[in-house]
Amino acid sequence: MLAHIPDGFLSAPVLLGTALTSAGALAVAARRSRAALAERQVPLLGAITAFVFAAQMFNFPIAAGSSAHLLGGVLVAALAGPSVAMLVIFSVVLVQALLFQDGGIAALGANTLNLAVLGAGGGWLAYRWLLALLGARFRVAAVTVAAFLSALLTGLGVALELGFSQVVPARTALLVVGGAHLLVGIGEAALTGAILALVWRARPELAAAQPVPGPAVRAWTLGLTATSLLLALAAGSLASRRPDVLEAAAFRFGLRERALHAAPFAGYETVLGWPWLVALAGVAAVFLCGWLLLRALARR
Amino acid sequence: MGFHHLDQYAHSAGPLTRTPPAARVLATVLLAVGAALLPLGAWLQMVVLGGLVLALARIGHVPLATLLARSAPPLLLLALASAAVLVLAPGQVIARVGPLAVTDAGLERVGSALGRGTPAILAGVLLISTTRFPDLVEGLRELRLPLVVTAALGLAYRFLYLLADELTQLQRAAASRNARAGAVPRRRLLAGITASALVRSLARSERVHRAMLARGFTGELLSLHRQPLDREAWRNLGILGVLVALVVLSARVG
Numbered sequence: 238m239l240a241h242i243p244d245g246f247l248s249a250p251v252l253l254g255t256a257l258t259s260a261g262a263l264a265v266a267a268r269r270s271r272a273a274l275a276e277r278q279v280p281l282l283g284a285i286t287a288f289v290f291a292a293q294m295f296n297f298p299i300a301a302g303s304s305a306h307l308l309g310g311v312l313v314a315a316l317a318g319p320s321v322a323m324l325v326i327f328s329v330v331l332v333q334a335l336l337f338q339d340g341g342i343a344a345l346g347a348n349t350l351n352l353a354v355l356g357a358g359g360g361w362l363a364y365r366w367l368l369a370l371l372g373a374r375f376r377v378a379a380v381t382v383a384a385f386l387s388a389l390l391t392g393l394g395v396a397l398e399l400g401f402s403q404v405v406p407a408r409t410a411l412l413v414v415g416g417a418h419l420l421v422g423i424g425e426a427a428l429t430g431a432i433l434a435l436v437w438r439a440r441p442e443l444a445a446a447q448p449v450p451g452p453a454v455r456a457w458t459l460g461l462t463a464t465s466l467l468l469a470l471a472a473g474s475l476a477s478r479r480p481d482v483l484e485a486a487a488f489r490f491g492l493r494e495r496a497l498h499a500a501p502f503a504g505y506e507t508v509l510g511w512p513w514l515v516a517l518a519g520v521a522a523v524f525l526c527g528w529l530l531l532r533a534l535a536r537r
Numbered sequence: 538m539g540f541h542h543l544d545q546y547a548h549s550a551g552p553l554t555r556t557p558p559a560a561r562v563l564a565t566v567l568l569a570v571g572a573a574l575l576p577l578g579a580w581l582q583m584v585v586l587g588g589l590v591l592a593l594a595r596i597g598h599v600p601l602a603t604l605l606a607r608s609a610p611p612l613l614l615l616a617l618a619s620a621a622v623l624v625l626a627p628g629q630v631i632a633r634v635g636p637l638a639v640t641d642a643g644l645e646r647v648g649s650a651l652g653r654g655t656p657a658i659l660a661g662v663l664l665i666s667t668t669r670f671p672d673l674v675e676g677l678r679e680l681r682l683p684l685v686v687t688a689a690l691g692l693a694y695r696f697l698y699l700l701a702d703e704l705t706q707l708q709r710a711a712a713s714r715n716a717r718a719g720a721v722p723r724r725r726l727l728a729g730i731t732a733s734a735l736v737r738s739l740a741r742s743e744r745v746h747r748a749m750l751a752r753g754f755t756g757e758l759l760s761l762h763r764q765p766l767d768r769e770a771w772r773n774l775g776i777l778g779v780l781v782a783l784v785v786l787s788a789r790v791g
Contacts, residue, residue: 243614243615243618243619243650243654244569244572244573244615244654244657245573245619245649245655245657246619247573249573252570263683264683270685271684279688279692279746280745281746282688282692283689283691283695283696283742283745284692284738284739284742284745285689285738285739286690286692286696287693287696287697287738288696288734288735288738290693290697291697291700291701292735324685324689327686328690331677332690335562335661336665336670337611338611338614338658338661339611339614341573341657342570342657342661343566343569343570343572343657344573404626404646404650405625405626406625406627409625413621427728428727428731431725431729432728432731432735433732434732435728435729435736436736436739439732440736443739
């Protein structure tokens, strides 16, 4: 149960939802890459796609006699930007599904969401955030940690899709698939960091071509991250377990039983326990939403 | 070199190979999505959809033995991927294998995953057995996939085997110098080989770009073999769509 979900597992609503989300994300990526790509980058795109495809043929040993291969989302995003990375990874996933039946054809939307949108797009966001925190001198460290986080995001996507499709309970899926992706993430991080360190040493102009966050952005990112983490940890430890006013009313009038769908962290609890984990996830989600909103507004 | 070992039936004359590649891609997606929409335990409908793919393979002159032999590895992978569900899905225990308890819900889910996955895998294998890779990319272009994606796929096809050869050569050279290296040096070596292959790929893409410019490249990839979806292709797709919809509806309503 690793990154490429075959056909036959996912339910119709999950297939439809992931397909629509992926199509939307790819449409945005295609529009942005068309504007960003100079015509000289068309052969570069082909070369990187072929590279990711070939690199995924080589497995590295992880643990318990199992092996995994490079996912490559953060690697490509750090070299060519997030939009190109999403499209490259989608191309690879598409060819793998059509040519080698590695990942389902009907499940293409879900696999694209996990590997291209969450893996490459989410991994790139993590990379930029870490780059702003650590500075350009620690570019390799930032990309290494981002690669690890991107593998975790991919695993989280797979687990939630299997859970929502009721293949296995969400808790089991998170433990099994998330656990496997912890190991995959270690390999992905080591390989991405090592490859990019060597590539940037051989071709320093590739690293220099990327914009680096300025001192003001770094200071803001550092301050906001530290405040968010402190708030999350404090909220997780001090939060009252009793229902709030609205929740109490919902209990009283029996509205909770009529809810259409349960939230992923209903009652501020995770399948793994640990309330501070919920707080961290919530802060990360709000941080991400705010960041994306600010970027969108800044562009206007 | 190329994917010719896979597309060996692409040149056989027949109604399937006469159909535009875009229609073949759409038909494959229809069959895969139809199979995915079947509810758990719709065994008869799963067999019907599988039979429909086999009938299409017969029309395309693809031997049954070839189709099954090519479908075996992905089917095995599907079985291995779903095996854990046998014991992870909560339900009534029907058998015990050592410390593991196989549940009825697990068995139904695994059976359904295999039943829904098999027609999709057969359809995928049929598509690639009867379609050359450049035609497949052309079909995707006809289906209005972003130009960046089809350009990447078209060029990646040209680069892939060069890159695979280069990786094999690098690996062979490294193996001859580190015959009995341990796990850690081997991992370091793998990273070095991969990075070296990436640097060479980037350098090659720059050379290719210069060569393309010399031949009049203006940023647009043109095709000499356009095969748009014609009226007959739409009619055949419509018939297949109705058949698949009937199979899915019979499972959902019945």
